[in-house]
Each structure stands twice: as C-alpha cells, then as structure tokens.
Amino acid sequence: MEIARAAINGGARMLQLRDKLRDKGEQLPLATVLRDLCAANDALLIINDHADLAAAIGPDHVGLHVGQTDLPVAEARKILAPGQVLGRSNRDPDLIIESQQMGADHVAFGAMYTTTTKPMIRNPQGPERLKQARAAAQVPLVAIGGITAANVGPVVEAGADAICVTAAVGSAPRSRSRRRCAYRRDSSRRRTGLGRIPDANPLQLKAGGHVGRRR
Ligand SMILES: Cc1ncc(COP(=O)(O)OP(=O)(O)O)c(N)n1
Numbered sequence: 001m002e003i004a005r006a007a008i009n010g011g012a013r014m015l016q017l018r019d020k021l022r023d024k025g026e027q028l029p030l031a032t033v034l035r036d037l038c039a040a041n042d043a044l045l046i047i048n049d050h051a052d053l054a055a056a057i058g059p060d061h062v063g064l065h066v067g068q069t070d071l072p073v074a075e076a077r078k079i080l081a082p083g084q085v086l087g088r089s090n091r092d093p094d095l096i097i098e099s100q101q102m103g104a105d106h107v108a109f110g111a112m113y114t115t116t117t118k119p120m121i122r123n124p125q126g127p128e129r130l131k132q133a134r135a136a137a138q139v140p141l142v143a144i145g146g147i148t149a150a151n152v153g154p155v156v157e158a159g160a161d162a163i164c165v166t167a168a169v170g171s172a173p174r175s176r177s178r179r180r181c182a183y184r185r186d187s188s189r190r191r192t193g194l195g196r197i198p199d200a201n202p203l204q205l206k207a208g209g210h211v212g213r214r215r
C-alpha cells in the first residue's frame with residue numbers, strides 16, 4: 001500500500017493488482033483497499049486476469065486486464081458490469097487489431113525492454129516495433145516491460161498513450177514520492193478509463209505503479 005499511495009500521490013491514474021500467487025479470496029482485502037484508494041483519487045484499479053474479482057469489487061473505479069490466454073473479451077464482459085474498462089495484452093500488431101475487434105477498451109504492447117519482472121519468451125520489442133503497434137491501435141495503447149525514467153522517452157515518442165511500470169516503482173527509493181505509472185500522450189484517442197489520466201511529463205516518472213507480487 002505504501003507503493004500504491006506513493007504512485008497515486010505522484011500522479012499515477014491507474015494501478016494494477018497483478019498477483020500470480022494468491023487465491024482470489026486472499027487478494028480480496030488488498031483489492032478492496034486499492035479500489036478505495038483509487039476511488040478517493042479519481043483513479044482506476046485494474047485487476048489482472050480475474051474478471052470475477054474485478055466484478056466483485058466493481059464496477060466503480062475497477063477494470064480488468066486480460067492476456068492472450070485469459071478469458072476472451074466477450075466472455076470477460078459477461079462477468080463484468082457494463083462500462084467496466086477492459087484491456088488486453090498483445091505481442092504483435094496483428095493481435096492488437098484482433099483485440100480491438102474483440103472489443104478491448106485499450107491494448108497493451110510489450111515487453112518494450114528487457115525485464116526481470118516476468119520471464120521473457122522473446123526479444124524486447126523496442127520503440128520501432130511500438131511504432132507498428134501504434135499504427136495498428138485505434139484505442140489507447142499502453143506500453144509495458146522494462147520501462148524506466150531513463151528509457152521512457154523513446155517509448156513516448158513512438159506513440160504510447162500510457163506507460164505501465166512495475167520494477168521502476170517497486171524498487172524506487174522510498175524518499176522519492178513522485179511516482180507515476182501511467183502517462184497520457186494524446187487526449188484525442190480517449191474513450192476509456194485511460195481518458196481520465198491527466199497529461200503528465202514522462203520525465204517525472206520516478207518509478208511506475210504496479211501493485212502485487214512478481215512472478
Ligand atoms: C498493462 C498490462 N499489459 C500487459 C500485461 C501482461 O498481461 P498478461 O499477458 O496477461 O500476462 P500476466 O500479467 O498475466 O503475466 C499486464 N498485466 N498489464
């Protein structure tokens with residue numbers, strides 16, 4: 001919670017609970033207090049993987065993130081309340097198009113750079129591949145993976161609407177309270193919870209905001 005509060009106080013507009021270890025009932029208390037933190041700050045809590053948990057603590061200020069092998073968008077939406085934000089992971093521009101056709105509110109692309117937060121099964125995408133993703137994306141595009149204050153610039157230049165970071169925020173010195181986990185680039189493409197992210201200078205990214213345990 002200390003990291004989550006610091007991220008919100010630093011300007012992050014979205015937090016994600018990604019807990020690969022605990023059962024959902026065990027995640028529920030933390031999810032609930034994170035939701036309340038987000039609600040009090042007009043931010044959005046994204047639950048990773050678990051549509052039922054996102055529905056249970058939603059709908060207000062709670063969304064869902066699914067990967068390629070999680071519930072498809074249509075099936076997840078049967079569990080969510082109408083209007084709950086739903087994002088989907090993609091490793092290829094073609095998959096971004098597919099995610100959009102499925103009805104994802106925003107699309108994630110990564111890993112941008114090498115990360116130790118999650119095992120890497122392919123080379124980092126890098127900013128050039130992100131430009132291809134940008135060309136495919138018609139909904140907000142979230143860049144993820146290995147992003148830090150030092151390397152976020154090319155990611156933003158390549159067209160990311162938002163930045164999602166884990167290690168950079170989790171390992172940042174506690175004295176640095178200005179943390180951001182999301183960055184909005186262009187208000188013209190907003191139609192989801194990302195639309196509530198205020199413009200932010202990516203260079204103010206002291207660390208990102210990701211809540212939960214590392215795999
Ligand atoms: C914003 C964002 N992008 C990508 C991911 C990764 O999701 P997924 O592919 O489902 O992998 P796991 O997180 O489940 O390991 C994400 N969580 N958030």
Ligand SMILES: Cc1ncsc1CCOP(=O)(O)O
Nearest residue numbers: 111115117145146165166167
């Ligand atoms: C969950 C996930 N999906 C792709 S990269 C990643 C981890 C990103 O974490 P970090 O910001 O620590 O590199």
